[in-house]
Amino acid sequence: MSQIPSTAQAWRLHKLGLLADVIQEDTVPIPSPADGEVLIKLSHASLNPVDYKLVGLMGRFLKLPRTVGADFSGEIVSVAQGCHASWVKQGVRVYGIWAADKVLSSGKGSLSTYFTIPSKYLAPIPPLLDYESAAGIALVGLTALSLNQTFQKGWKVFIVGGSTSVGLAAADIAKAKGASLIVASASGEKKNVLKQRDKEVDVAGELSLRYKDQPFDVIFDCVGDRFIHEKCPSFLKATGEYRSIGASSLSPESRIWSAEFRSLGLWFLKATILPSFLGGIPRKFRLLGPKDDDLPKLDEFVQSGQLRPVVDKTYPWNEAREAIKYLATGRALGKVNIAAPVAPAA
Ligand SMILES: NC(=O)c1ccc[n+]([C@@H]2O[C@H](COP(=O)([O-])OP(=O)(O)OC[C@H]3O[C@@H](n4cnc5c(N)ncnc54)[C@H](OP(=O)(O)O)[C@@H]3O)[C@@H](O)[C@H]2O)c1
Numbered sequence: 001m002s003q004i005p006s007t008a009q010a011w012r013l014h015k016l017g018l019l020a021d022v023i024q025e026d027t028v029p030i031p032s033p034a035d036g037e038v039l040i041k042l043s044h045a046s047l048n049p050v051d052y053k054l055v056g057l058m059g060r061f062l063k064l065p066r067t068v069g070a071d072f073s074g075e076i077v078s079v080a081q082g083c084h085a086s087w088v089k090q091g092v093r094v095y096g097i098w099a100a101d102k103v104l105s106s107g108k109g110s111l112s113t114y115f116t117i118p119s120k121y122l123a124p125i126p127p128l129l130d131y132e133s134a135a136g137i138a139l140v141g142l143t144a145l146s147l148n149q150t151f152q153k154g155w156k157v158f159i160v161g162g163s164t165s166v167g168l169a170a171a172d173i174a175k176a177k178g179a180s181l182i183v184a185s186a187s188g189e190k191k192n193v194l195k196q197r198d199k200e201v202d203v204a205g206e207l208s209l210r211y212k213d214q215p216f217d218v219i220f221d222c223v224g225d226r227f228i229h230e231k232c233p234s235f236l237k238a239t240g241e242y243r244s245i246g247a248s249s250l251s252p253e254s255r256i257w258s259a260e261f262r263s264l265g266l267w268f269l270k271a272t273i274l275p276s277f278l279g280g281i282p283r284k285f286r287l288l289g290p291k292d293d294d295l296p297k298l299d300e301f302v303q304s305g306q307l308r309p310v311v312d313k314t315y316p317w318n319e320a321r322e323a324i325k326y327l328a329t330g331r332a333l334g335k336v337n338i339a340a341p342v343a344p345a346a
Contacts, residue, residue: 004039004077006030009341010067010112011320016059018252019052020324023068032080033116038088039078040096040117042340044314045110046071046136047327048165052252057261067109068320070098071335073125073135075344083119091346093131095302096122097138099292111320113340121292123299131343133309134302136165136335141298141307142290144169147220147243149288153178158207158216158235161223162186163333166245168310170220176306183207183216185228204231211235224248226267233282241284242271252328310334317341 008030011023033039051068073095079088098109099121108115125134147170151157157174161167162184171182185203204227215237221229224247232242248264255261268287274280301307312334315323320338327336 004030004041004114008112008114009317010109010115011069011338012065012067012111013055013062014065016055016062019055019068020252020321020328022055023320023324025318025320026065028112030114031116033078035080035082036084036118036120037080037116038076038083038119038122040072040074040094040115040122041077041344042072042074042110042113042115043093043131043344044073044135044337044339045069046073046139047323047336047338048136048139049327049330050139052324052328053250053254056250056252056254057256059255063105063107066107067112067115068324069110069338071136071138072096072098072110073131074340075346076122077114077344079119085119087124088119088122093125093134093344093346094122095125095134095137097142097290097292097295111338113342121295123295123302126303126305128305129302129309132311132314132337132339135337136311137169137302137307137309138295138298139290140165140169140335141302142292142294143245143288144173144307145294145298145301146288146291147245148173148177151177151179151218154180155217156181156211156214157183158211158219159184160219160221160225160228161247164222164247165310165332165335166247167220167222168334169307170222172307173301174220176301176304181216183211185225204228204235207231208234216240218243221245222247224264224267229267229271229281229285236283238283241286242281243286243288244268244271245288249330312336314339 007027012026076092143166159167163186219242221244271285276282312332314337
């Protein structure tokens, strides 16, 4: 193993603004891992829409400067005492996540060539998976796992936004849990193009027609489609659940006071508390997100090969801004990664 340097390179945020415009590359000291922590040499960081949404929506609550990113893969290069598992050793290839609550208060993140992190936020990369594929597993995988909670063998699931990274992972987990039918929608943007050319694409109508007599047990909404939600009683069982991850088309420019954000808030309010006689939708609505403690549960699907990560594109380290801009187009098919300038040896 190569010598550990005294400083790391990190893409950090010092002031608020559009993430791709305001990040800068800093040289930062590499700390020693505290009890229960390891030092990671980064291989790949993987981006998520929350990375740019957070800056717009939570800006004033963020600790600055902060390192961008939550997901990563890399090599353990140093281990402190008190780590949570015996597999946590020097030289092990790992993937992991900076938990959202830690990111808000600590200013830490994954876009750093070396960083310390509690070992409980890591899992070992299976031998057949490379660093690039493993980097983006954690956040979308944990979100997909929470969508699949209480999933029963034989359930029929409809996924709104099947080509989102969360949708792809959620389908893998539903299949592993014994789903009898997985149906998904895709291509929101292309649907709008067709509509502009006077062609009606009525997904909800089609679903009602096809699944009225054999309704779904659960719907996973990975894009925030209010129209599908409104129409779901005609193709979702009365006992079924509409599960949302708070997905939306909020852009990097969206702010907490914007009309777009307020209307999203109203939708959740209507979906969760309004009774049907006041215009609420007569189906249970749940808002779900990733739970960091579930990483060992998620890892079972990763180790068994049932969760198959999809990477759209990996950018070199010095093109981090381009990577963020590409993710923000909302058109990626799979994860958008940034490779460390020097890959780990293992
Ligand atoms: N609750 C949480 O903690 C949590 C966690 C993860 C993600 N999220 C949210 O969930 C959403 C998805 O995240 P992600 O990382 O999976 O995104 P992503 O991989 O970047 O999603 C890109 C994909 O979305 C598809 N898409 C965009 N609009 C669509 C629409 N209206 N209908 C169908 N497909 C559409 C695009 O396909 P086309 O180009 O073909 O349209 C593209 O393939 C984001 O809003 C994100 O913020 C929330």
